[in-house]
Amino acid sequence: MHKQLQTQVAIIGAGPSGLLLGQLLAKAGIDNIVIERQSKDYVLSRIRAGVLEQGTVNLLNQAGVGDRLHREGLVHHGFDIAFHHQHLRLDLEKLTSGKHVTVYGQTEVTKDLSEARQALDLPSFYEASEVKVLDLLTDAPNVQFIHEQQAYSIKADFIAGCDGYHGVCRASIPKESIQEFERVYPFGWLGILSDTPPVQEELIYGNHPDGFYLCSMRSPTRSRYYLQCTVDEDIAKWSDNRFWDTLQARLPSSIAGNLVRGPSIEKSIAPLRSFVAEPLRYGQMFLAGDAGHIVPPTGAKGLNLAASDIYYLSNAFIEYYVDHQQSSIDQYSEKALQRIWKAERFSWWLTNMLHHFPEKSRFDQRIQQAEFDYLCHSELAQKSLAENYVGLPY
Ligand code: FAS
Numbered sequence: 321m322h323k324q325l326q327t328q329v330a331i332i333g334a335g336p337s338g339l340l341l342g343q344l345l346a347k348a349g350i351d352n353i354v355i356e357r358q359s360k361d362y363v364l365s366r367i368r369a370g371v372l373e374q375g376t377v378n379l380l381n382q383a384g385v386g387d388r389l390h391r392e393g394l395v396h397h398g399f400d401i402a403f404h405h406q407h408l409r410l411d412l413e414k415l416t417s418g419k420h421v422t423v424y425g426q427t428e429v430t431k432d433l434s435e436a437r438q439a440l441d442l443p444s445f446y447e448a449s450e451v452k453v454l455d456l457l458t459d460a461p462n463v464q465f466i467h468e469q470q471a472y473s474i475k476a477d478f479i480a481g482c483d484g485y486h487g488v489c490r491a492s493i494p495k496e497s498i499q500e501f502e503r504v505y506p507f508g509w510l511g512i513l514s515d516t517p518p519v520q521e522e523l524i525y526g527n528h529p530d531g532f533y534l535c536s537m538r539s540p541t542r543s544r545y546y547l548q549c550t551v552d553e554d555i556a557k558w559s560d561n562r563f564w565d566t567l568q569a570r571l572p573s574s575i576a577g578n579l580v581r582g583p584s585i586e587k588s589i590a591p592l593r594s595f596v597a598e599p600l601r602y603g604q605m606f607l608a609g610d611a612g613h614i615v616p617p618t619g620a621k622g623l624n625l626a627a628s629d630i631y632y633l634s635n636a637f638i639e640y641y642v643d644h645q646q647s648s649i650d651q652y653s654e655k656a657l658q659r660i661w662k663a664e665r666f667s668w669w670l671t672n673m674l675h676h677f678p679e680k681s682r683f684d685q686r687i688q689q690a691e692f693d694y695l696c697h698s699e700l701a702q703k704s705l706a707e708n709y710v711g712l713p714y
């Protein structure tokens with residue numbers, strides 16, 4: 321026997337997309353329930369993104385979760401791109417007339433959102449199993465799931481599919497009602513987290529003949545590094561020493577000596593793909609964040625695209641319930657996809673420029689070198705990269 325519940329917006333997924341949407345709706349007085357497959361500890365333990373666009377920071381402020389971000393987030397006014405032993409600093413502040421990014425881990429964003437939701441005592445079901453989304457083409461869609469051996473049925477006005485790339489929402493849309501666009505890259509990222517000072521204060525994105533690397537951080541005492549690896553890499557074959565030796569060999573010689581080694585506190589491999597589903601709506605269900613699109617993390621766009629989706633979707637719901645207008649809801653998919661595709665383009669372009677593609681020819685490798693040379697000698701090229709990196713307007 322299902323326990324019957326009712327809400328205005330049922331949110332599937334308690335990652336950054338779902339929790340941010342829940343906060344913005346609650347602040348506007350719109351009822352919402354979050355249904356999450358994993359445990360809260362599992363969700364809060366995931367190590368993912370690290371760079372926030374100002375638009376994302378503004379939205380987190382609006383959601384009432386900006387305090388710790390302002391205390392602990394690191395404002396970055398530039399970053400380096402290295403090509404073999406050359407490196408170029410991109411002065412974001414100068415190139416974008418005053419814009420910057422903030423380094424603050426997604427883990428912390430999700431923790432802040434989760435605590436804010438708990439403080440408002442908003443209904444959330446973690447460790448929900450057998451989640452189904454039903455009656456999507458009616459004006460009373462339904463979410464069914466099991467929680468602590470009790471079956472639930474939630475009747476909602478709308479369903480927000482914030483359940484990531486492997487979620488149930490997109491998978492519940494009939495094949496004839498959705499188009500999918502995908503590019504899978506022939507490599508992955510091997511990431512390490514260590515309580516060591518970063519090799520330098522700003523990020524370094526590097527292209528080395530042996531592969532891509534990224535030097536990032538979470539704080540002045542906690543570093544986050546990535547190495548390009550094969551898609552079927554066996555992480556058991558990557559001791560900390562092998563990781564540090566490989567990274568140090570790829571760094572420009574002028575920087576390599578500054579690398580501080582230490583024990584890894586997390587080590588994982590992420591596959592890289594570009595993916596977009598169109599449209600981001602099916603009946604009364606809307607897709608947002610990774611449920612609707614994936615970018616290779618090269619451009620630091622994944623989490624930031626989730627934020628702009630939630631900006632559009634939360635405003636559409638608020639307009640519907642507060643102003644009794646339907647137009648923004650009807651325009652959500654088209655509006656979100658315009659920004660999504662531009663971020664997909666940027667992430668694809670930067671991934672192509674910085675990674676070693678095993679199957680690509682020597683001609684392609686010269687083109688990569690030419691991309692870097694053009695960047696070094698053209699302020700317009702640098703401005704284009706910088707405006708995409710800090711985030712295109714919403
Ligand atoms: P998420 O995947 O974060 O959250 C979806 C939630 O839905 C999860 O908690 C999941 O458990 C839940 N869920 C799934 N199926 C469900 C179901 N059937 N029922 C209920 N709940 C369900 N982006 C960057 O910008 N930089 C990076 O370095 C970076 N690294 C990444 C590394 C990895 C391994 C991955 C997977 C992604 C990475 N990303 C990165 C992208 C990442 O940050 C996403 O853009 C971000 O997590 C998007 O947030 P959500 O849309 O909330 O999706």
Ligand code: PHB
Nearest residue numbers: 369370536617618619620
């Ligand atoms: C990170 O710090 O995890 C990070 C930073 C920038 C990226 C990707 C990941 O482009």
